[in-house]
Amino acid sequence: MIEIRGSENRQDELFTPDALAFLVELDRRFAGARVDLLERRRRRRTRLARGAERLGFLPETAAIRDDPTWRVAAPAPGLVDRRVEITGPPQRTMTVNALNSGAKVWLADFEDATSPTWENIVGGQLNLIDAREGRLDFVSGAGKRYRVGDDPATVVVRPRGWHLVEKHVVVDGHPMPAALVDFGLYIFHNRETPYFYLPKLENHREARLWNDVFCHAQHLLGIPYGTIRATVLIETITAAFEMEEILYELRDHSGGLNAGRWDYIFSVIKTFGADPDAVLPDRAKVRMTVPFMRAYTELLVKTCHKRGAHAIGGMAAFIPSRDTAANERAFAHVRVDKEREASAGFDGSWVAHPALVPVCRDVFDRHVGENPHQIGRQRFDVDVTAEDLLDFASAGTEVTETGVRNNIAVALRYLRAWLGGTGAVAIYDLMEDAATAEIARCQIWQWLRHGTRLTDGRTIDHELVAKLLDEEYTAADAETEGRDENLARAGNLFNRMALQPDLPEFFTTRAYATYLAR
Ligand SMILES: CC(=O)SCCNC(=O)CCNC(=O)[C@H](O)C(C)(C)COP(=O)(O)OP(=O)(O)OC[C@H]1O[C@@H](n2cnc3c(N)ncnc32)[C@H](O)[C@@H]1OP(=O)(O)O
Numbered sequence: 001m002i003e004i005r006g007s008e009n010r011q012d013e014l015f016t017p018d019a020l021a022f023l024v025e026l027d028r029r030f031a032g033a034r035v036d037l038l039e040r041r042r043r044r045r046t047r048l049a050r051g052a053e054r055l056g057f058l059p060e061t062a063a064i065r066d067d068p069t070w071r072v073a074a075p076a077p078g079l080v081d082r083r084v085e086i087t088g089p090p091q092r093t094m095t096v097n098a099l100n101s102g103a104k105v106w107l108a109d110f111e112d113a114t115s116p117t118w119e120n121i122v123g124g125q126l127n128l129i130d131a132r133e134g135r136l137d138f139v140s141g142a143g144k145r146y147r148v149g150d151d152p153a154t155v156v157v158r159p160r161g162w163h164l165v166e167k168h169v170v171v172d173g174h175p176m177p178a179a180l181v182d183f184g185l186y187i188f189h190n191r192e193t194p195y196f197y198l199p200k201l202e203n204h205r206e207a208r209l210w211n212d213v214f215c216h217a218q219h220l221l222g223i224p225y226g227t228i229r230a231t232v233l234i235e236t237i238t239a240a241f242e243m244e245e246i247l248y249e250l251r252d253h254s255g256g257l258n259a260g261r262w263d264y265i266f267s268v269i270k271t272f273g274a275d276p277d278a279v280l281p282d283r284a285k286v287r288m289t290v291p292f293m294r295a296y297t298e299l300l301v302k303t304c305h306k307r308g309a310h311a312i313g314g315m316a317a318f319i320p321s322r323d324t325a326a327n328e329r330a331f332a333h334v335r336v337d338k339e340r341e342a343s344a345g346f347d348g349s350w351v352a353h354p355a356l357v358p359v360c361r362d363v364f365d366r367h368v369g370e371n372p373h374q375i376g377r378q379r380f381d382v383d384v385t386a387e388d389l390l391d392f393a394s395a396g397t398e399v400t401e402t403g404v405r406n407n408i409a410v411a412l413r414y415l416r417a418w419l420g421g422t423g424a425v426a427i428y429d430l431m432e433d434a435a436t437a438e439i440a441r442c443q444i445w446q447w448l449r450h451g452t453r454l455t456d457g458r459t460i461d462h463e464l465v466a467k468l469l470d471e472e473y474t475a476a477d478a479e480t481e482g483r484d485e486n487l488a489r490a491g492n493l494f495n496r497m498a499l500q501p502d503l504p505e506f507f508t509t510r511a512y513a514t515y516l517a518r
């Protein structure tokens, strides 16, 4: 029994009788396993927080790591050369712009960059179908013509993570896992190149569940085994200890691994929130070159190339600016970031904006040259230990008022945008999305929890945060005319997400249930 609770334009094109039956089958077979895995996550987080478990490489899977013989499947058509990947929400104009951007791959994002309103979910799926069928040809209100060109990027869809549900799709009386809705709708309507990015996995069992979903979906839809490809984001601290196991679980469907830096930082703060040795400095100082961040990226390249898989770099948050000096700085930062990745052996990387495609391409062209990738380059020199991955003190301890204020300002503005249906926003010339906003609110929580000292000697306490919050709220309010309902809600959310004794796991789950899907 399936019920669609929403009425968006053209949604019947998605929810045909056969598509509905397919979704029901996915839900009945896999929703229970998802609940078990989320419970497992919760129990593990409690053990880690209490110090009852110390993170390390798993003894029970040592045989997988020690077996030198296995490899992942060879890269699938359209995924051999991935030197530049552009990301963004599958919103209509951005879909055309991303496909025409010159990037090899477009990550069509239902996760970090999408506010999961029903309109965005339905509209995004329809745009992907329209793009494939050559129906994305339109003139905007401003008179600009949009049409997908002759050499579009390969589409790779990022469904929402296992933690979220989709309340507009109800199966047997419960909301369907959002991951299965996004995956299910996309593969049902686009069977030739069913490629995915898998976000926020915490361990190899979650990869195994995805592999089971893939096998069953291929069987139900008559798609040859091994057609689906999935690139897993290593963007949680626990997954960093299970990279080989994750590749192994998905080996016939693997598209490699990606170093998802923003969620990784969020995961570190969340997992070790109570540990005084894991208090991180201002977000701007947690760079990719600090030893604990460099450690996981180096291990990722080594692991991928050992197993014949692509290693894909992450997102520098700098985006083009109208201010010339800021613009030059942004391009220079992105170039340095891509240079570091390409010389470490990554096979390609992400950009947030079409103007940054040439920067990333230039860098990777120099390192990869005529070859489609550098998977053959083995990193035998890399020796990353558990201690290296857990050396959070290596980021330093410098917390400034500017850093605290910036987190509050960004969190308020981002939450306001998200509640209004926009999941990726430019704030102070940086790309902000769900992952970066999670860092912003978690850092405030963590600094309050530990009474962290600012570099000027003051302690971060509720009084200081309340004062800065008040000032930033007033500034954000002045940016819109009249009463800003979403800013008021953002203020409420920030209070519940950052200022209470407990740290909620995700802002998105709470905000979705409270505001987006009421
Ligand atoms: C942590 C992570 O998960 S990172 C991955 C998730 N995050 C993302 O994907 C963010 C992707 N980037 C974006 O959404 C946008 O670049 C933003 C929100 C940061 C900035 O967007 P804007 O303020 O609209 O940028 P700007 O005004 O410079 O855009 C100029 C043009 O480029 C287009 N554009 C900008 N970014 C993108 C993109 N990523 N994909 C496609 N088109 C884009 C705009 O649509 C606009 O097109 P138009 O002239 O036809 O209207």
Ligand SMILES: O=CC(=O)O
Residues within 6 Å of the ligand: 112, 233, 235, 259, 260, 261, 262, 263, 264, 314, 315, 435
């Ligand atoms: O999804 C990417 C990240 O950095 O988070």
Ligand SMILES: [Mg+2]
Residues within 6 Å of the ligand: 112, 199, 200, 233, 235, 260, 262, 263, 435
């Ligand atoms: Mg992420």
